[in-house]
Amino acid sequence: VRRVALVGTGLIGGSIGLALTRAGIEVRAVDADAGRLTRARELGAVAETTGSVAAAVEGAEVAIVATPVGRVAELVVAALDAGAPVVTDVGSVKAPILRAVHAARPDAAARFVGGHPMAGSEQDGLDGADADLFAGATWVLTPTPATDAGAHTTVRSLVGQLGAEIMEVTPEHHDQLVAVVSHVPQLAATTLMDVAAVTGDEQAMLMRLAAGGFRDMTRIAAGDPGIWPDICIANQDAIVTALDDYLRSLAVVRGLVAAGDGDALLQVLERARSARRNLPRRVTVAGPLVELRVPVPDRPGVLAEVTNLAGRLGVNIADLEIAHSMEGEAGVIVMVVAEAGVDGFEQALVAAGYHVARSALE
């Protein structure tokens, strides 16, 4: 691939443009927002700006549609109509887009390969664009039996060039998966925050008691709401199914609380804890790993102190999270580090006045 048409230059489009330009590929872009398009060229994300999808597509081997999900299908169709040999997209919902493209252009749809990079977010904007955004990230592709093999290969190769790891599932399966891990959590956090938000003195009291755990759970509710109605409508069926699962399970838990069934509650809690602890982490260090839990006070500099200590000792922190306790503002730094070298790090932390709990990872 020597020339790519880029439709949409937000965070994802801009990052794709930066990465492709760095790889020596010529990127010609179009965007409904002329100011953003100019900014993309200034940032070096695109070589040339154009005023239409047809102009962007001319001479390009691949067109990438990187717009909000509600506009993807029509722009994929426009790119196919303009003669793009291969078209892909980055929309966070897949089956409805595939269906719309197939319905509109049954003969050309084979040249479209649906995609969804699990990196960045529509909320961040062009100024957060980064050529390395996709390095090591999962990029879902959703080819169907109708997909042209050449188009499929071209998109795989392009995504590989961006440094992403490819995972392929059906469009419907993709939509079910993201409903469970992304869309329903967003709605659950939003609703939890909404239920807690009452007015007046009551609110002030509630919020004085709302500490780290509540903040963790509702953090995603603080993001830009604008993208979600489109996603919810596009992925309606999968979200309703996953929400119904969640509602059913919550009703069971409510029943256990009402019945005072501590044993059954403990089972659910233990199952969830085990699943949460086994969430795969993005680990880049070799050999056995250990988890260190370090309770930390709520003051600036603590994180820097702990991470600097690791840096000075040459300890690579494979994963770091700050777990807030359910109550209070203080927290626990949870780190995953290679077993090799952990002794020195632990001793240094203790010498610096920290308490360290260490456990081997299963």
Add this chain to the structure above:
Amino acid sequence: VRRVALVGTGLIGGSIGLALTRAGIEVRAVDADAGRLTRARELGAVAETTGSVAAAVEGAEVAIVATPVGRVAELVVAALDAGAPVVTDVGSVKAPILRAVHAARPDAAARFVGGHPMAGSEQDGLDGADADLFAGATWVLTPTPATDAGAHTTVRSLVGQLGAEIMEVTPEHHDQLVAVVSHVPQLAATTLMDVAAVTGDEQAMLMRLAAGGFRDMTRIAAGDPGIWPDICIANQDAIVTALDDYLRSLAVVRGLVAAGDGDALLQVLERARSARRNLPRRVTVAGPLVELRVPVPDRPGVLAEVTNLAGRLGVNIADLEIAHSMEGEAGVIVMVVAEAGVDGFEQALVAAGYHVARSALE
């Protein structure tokens, strides 16, 4: 107060012991776990260990019960029976404890003042104990019209000595508030994780797509499950009421998704966002504040780099959170800093290669 009886020496009891000892108060403790009791003395949290509540209470002006919630009522009664002039506790549920104490000892119950410090967690253990754990934290007291005024004043003064800020509500009101901000969020996170946890390949795929937002929302599900059945049973009524509110609101949201009502969804999302953004922060800097949002890559040292930069410039970070985007592993450092001095900090961040979004706080 010159002598305090401490019943229970976990994280909270141990921290109380350290703070009181530092203030020159003699702490005499009892704990069902003899090893932990010895460790508390070794840590300097208690001056003397005893083998019974009666022995601990002898000569003490106040007894503090700091055990898991399921055992609080019986130990409060034991302390009253042993002649403690004033008794308080740190249980995370209040009305059932008050009711049990009143039922068991109607005449002595006036000497008991219920309490709940919003700091630490039963999950952390004695080794996380810290004399400053309660500095600036909210400590809820739940006196009732039946409470003896002298007992009330004594407990207020003791809590003030620990550095905590006192908030007083009725026991029932306390239980409703913590159900909303603590107990229901725990059950919601647990259930979300449990619903997402299926077996085999499906699980591996789900978890490859489960990025920062999902991790934030389910983090509290990774904590020790053991404390929750007791809390759920003790606070049964308030939790069921709050869970029903949550279930009702989630069912409304499900209906909006099913109906494809984007406008109404946007309203809910915007209301929740506004409430989340207005969560009070623990702010210790004077003057107007600004919020800086800095997208950061997923590599060790980034936090240290950013916080060190602030340290070098003398910029006090009043609040710091790491907001994971819903997709991908990278995140955004969200900092609240004083407007005075923020220009230099922002310039230094940009010079170091970061993108910085700045906004004034309402």
